[in-house]
Structure formats: C-alpha cells, structure tokens
Amino acid sequence: MQNGASIIERDDNFEAKYPLSVYAEAARMIDQVTEKEEYLERAVKIVQERKRKPE
Incomplete structure (x- = not known):
C-alpha cells in the first residue's frame, strides 16, 4: 500500500475458470485474492447457496 x-x-x-463472484467470495474468506482450488470450490458452494435463498 502506498x-x-x-x-x-x-x-x-x-x-x-469461475465467475468473478466466486473469486470475490474466496478473497473475502481468506483476505486475499487466490487461485487455490480448495478455496474456490468452497466459494462456489457459498455463492450457489446465496442464490437459492430468497431475499
């Protein structure tokens, strides 16, 4: 940071390999941008679950 x-x-x-929403969710989980599959797969599940829940 400058x-x-x-x-x-x-x-x-x-x-x-994923929508931007998945990378954003994974970054929120670990406080940094990542390409690690373990975090991206968890983020996919979170994003999908969020889409299923009515607001």
Missing part, C-alpha cells in the same frame, strides 16, 4: 491506496496489477495471462 499513501493509503492499494496497488492493483493486471495479469494478462490469467484465465478465469
């Missing part, structure tokens, strides 16, 4: 602002990098070689 001057209170986060640095964001673009990875031109990244190929998403």
